[in-house]
Amino acid sequence: MTKFSDSLLIRVYYEDTDHGGVVYYANYLKFMERARTEFLRAAGMELDAIEREFGLLFAVTEANVRYHAPALFNDLLIVESSVMKMRGARIVFNQRILRQDSRKLLTEAEIRVACIKRNGSVARIPPAITNRLKKYI
DSSP states (O other): OOOOEEOOOOOOGGGBBBSSSSSTTTTTHHHHHHHHHHHHTTOOOOOHHHHHHHHHEEEEEEEEEEOOSOOTTTTTTEEEEEEEEEEETTEEEEEEEEEEETTTEEEEEEEEEEEEEETTOOOOOOHHHHHHHHTTO
């Protein structure tokens, strides 16, 4: 099996920062959300297609985030994403945010998502999705 990690480049805009030019802590979660979407796209899956085909969505159930250093206005960030494990209705992602120029680790997180139906009930991840993702764990 090949360990697969996808990365997304994000520029920090003024709107992402607080009054001091430092990225507001909750915005790291937005950056990670974008990166998870791009990870799935790189693995050949679109979230809207999953909803259309299977009637399923993914919802974050837990976010364990550790902040090491601040990102600043106009920084270029690399958001790395990989799947740590997958079981039943859950996928656990490992995500890291680094400053592009120095490769300094700014933030790392373990994000757990659950597969759910539109009504909010939990659903097992379909084999078509697990088969595609398990080769990247």
